[in-house]
Amino acid sequence: MKTGFLDIPRAEDPLRDARERVLDFDDLHTRLPDNARSMQAQRCMNCGVPFCQSDFGCPLHNLIPEWNSLLEKGLKREALERLLVTAPFPEFTGHVCPALCEKACNLESHATTNRDNELYLIEEGFRHGWVKPNMPASRTKRRVAVIGSGPAGLACADLLNQLGHKVTVMEASDRPGGLLMWGIPNMKLPKEVVARRIRLMEEEGITFQTSCRADRSVLPQYDAAILCGGARKPRTLPLPHMDAGGIHFAVDYLSEATRALLEKRPSRLSAKGLHVIVVGGGDTGNDCVGTALREKCRDIVQLEMLPKPPGTRTLSNPWPEWPRTLRTDYGQLEAEAIQGQDPRIFETTVSSIGTDEDGHVREVTCVRVAQKDGRLLPQDGAETVLPCDLLLIAAGFTGADAENLSGFSLTPDERGRLMPPGGGHHLRENLFAAGDIRTGQSLVVRAISDGRDAAREVDAWLSSPKAAFPDGEPA
Ligand code: SF4
Known part of the structure; x- marks a missing residue:
């Protein structure tokens, strides 16, 4: 009889000893062995109303019970495929997400260890070579600029590229990753994990321009531009x-x-x-x-x-x-x-x-x-x-930084955000906004979710008659 959480205690990836880990900037955690991770997946009871994937839980609406069920059966590759349907970067959320899904789990304080399971699946994917460049089936000839390469920018660029558009990511710093690279310490999110994802995105056809401060002069050069510069003005x-x-x-x-x-x-x-x-x-x-x-x-x-x-x-x-x-x-x-x-x-x-x-x-x-x-x-x-x-x-932060605002002649709302009055991501003409610059300071997982929402909106707009081709219709 399947009894899951009744018999198997919750076990997270262990934190290294505090006195030992302060001697370096390496990952805070060690990992549970293979068999322990699939046992942890057995604790998920695939409940009738999975609050973990509702609005109270995962902002990406990850299909948690489905991939836990596959992981439980040892079908790791299939579980990863299910996870990647909604989660573009499980290696980021697997490290830094506060696991809203677990707080909304029906087991509450005994919740399934979804975040650690998610990290395990993606790392197994990289280890076994299952994660490969995912090339779009066809290209649209539309050119899109994503300005800022933090979680929202990367998520937006990833989905727009998958939808066939030619994406250029512009980053003011000398390395891409934004908050993921510079705002979160290495022990919480190892920087090689960020660099590995950027390399993969480059192989998928995305161009990264670093040390590049974009302003309104980029707008005529692209069919659409999405500002993803974060809410970086500190209080x-x-x-x-x-x-x-x-x-x-x-x-x-x-x-x-x-x-x-x-x-x-x-x-x-x-x-x-x-x-x-x-x-x-x-x-x-x-x-x-x-x-x-x-x-x-x-x-x-x-x-x-x-x-x-x-x-x-x-x-x-x-x-x-x-x-x-x-x-x-x-x-x-x-x-x-x-x-x-x-x-x-x-x-x-x-x-x-x-x-x-x-x-x-x-x-x-x-x-x-x-x-x-x-x-x-x-x-x-x-x-x-x-x-x-x-x-x-x-x-905390009070909103968009001055360079982004002045560079695009934008005025934020009273909370420092670039939130269009009617909602959505469209600011004006071919300019959009996504992530913390639009919503105000938030979680990495919410920024990823907002970046994906913006990509869908930009894609729909590019297909509409409002988005004229500057160089004429593609052949
Ligand atoms: S850990 Fe975060 S990103 Fe992962 S399933 Fe839970 S809420 Fe979603």
């Missing part, structure tokens, strides 16, 4: 001395750490031997904690303005919604192992910055905040001074 702190030495936005700090790793040299922003304070308790703040520990910081504190979330769901946050509960991520676990305690201080922010005579940050004053009339306000008499040589701002 700052409204304080004096924010221009002091030793104060950096998280994305600059993380990018430099990855660039140093790839170039095999020390980071110019290294935390080595420094008192580090990270402002922001989200995923990026956690990545800063993990990176600073690997650089051998002296100590680290992470400040979070919001109250500490509850350990379990409350009545106002029922299944299958995303649980707004306390999560302790890899960096925080590492800080706990090394410093003896969680680095986070909740309901606290920086109220002032102290500098030395050279204009370098040396301490910060922190203040407790409390919610009043829906706003977080500082509380009197609740201040602490902490030593700080490196202050990292990981307070």
Whole structure:
């Protein structure tokens, strides 16, 4: 009798020991052996209402019960084919997706390990040579520019190429990948994984132009252009001395750490031997904690303005919604192992910055905040001074960066987004937008989903009479 989850306990890919893994920037996890992974797939009960693939679960609507069922039977190649129907880059989501599907699973906290199963399938695909360049059956003679090569840009380029259009991806940096390359540390998403996918896309006929800052002058050269530049304008702190030495936005700090790793040299922003304070308790703040520990910081504190979330769901946050509960991520676990305690201080922010005579940050004053009339306000008499040589701002992003906006003469909405008033992705003439630049800061998996939606919209528009061929109809 098939009893699945009743008999087989949930087992995720193990995290390497915290004290060992902070000695390098290698993958955080080891992998379960083959037979264990197919046993984990047996835990999926192919339930009548698979919330995992609903709007509460996977934004790509991955056919999770179907590929789990094939994996369970040992049909790995067939399982991978099912996965690839909806998921263009399982190796990215398999590393960095917060697994919304698992939080919506009927088994809830005992959910099937879909994310690890997904990563296993794609890595088996690469290992066995099942993942090959997927060439479009025919070409349309339409030329499309994708501006930005983060998750949305790559997903959009991939689908447009599969639909037969000639795709050129323009990337301002010297390497493609955007956030996947520079915003997520190597231990969470190894950079060779990103480079491997780019190579495959090139073999499929996509052209990547790096160190290329596109502007409106590209529009007449292409039948359509899709802006996928992300929401990269970082939120700052409204304080004096924010221009002091030793104060950096998280994305600059993380990018430099990855660039140093790839170039095999020390980071110019290294935390080595420094008192580090990270402002922001989200995923990026956690990545800063993990990176600073690997650089051998002296100590680290992470400040979070919001109250500490509850350990379990409350009545106002029922299944299958995303649980707004306390999560302790890899960096925080590492800080706990090394410093003896969680680095986070909740309901606290920086109220002032102290500098030395050279204009370098040396301490910060922190203040407790409390919610009043829906706003977080500082509380009197609740201040602490902490030593700080490196202050990292990981307070989120406020929208599209200025270069993309001015280069295309675009004005964002009040939330910094390029969201067309009627919805969709079409901004004007032959210009479209997708991913975080359209929706605001979001998850990698949502950006991939939005990139694919944009590709479908662009494809439909290219087939419509509105999209005139600049060079006449193709022969
Ligand atoms: S992409 Fe994320 S939500 Fe979708 S199946 Fe994979 S882990 Fe789950």
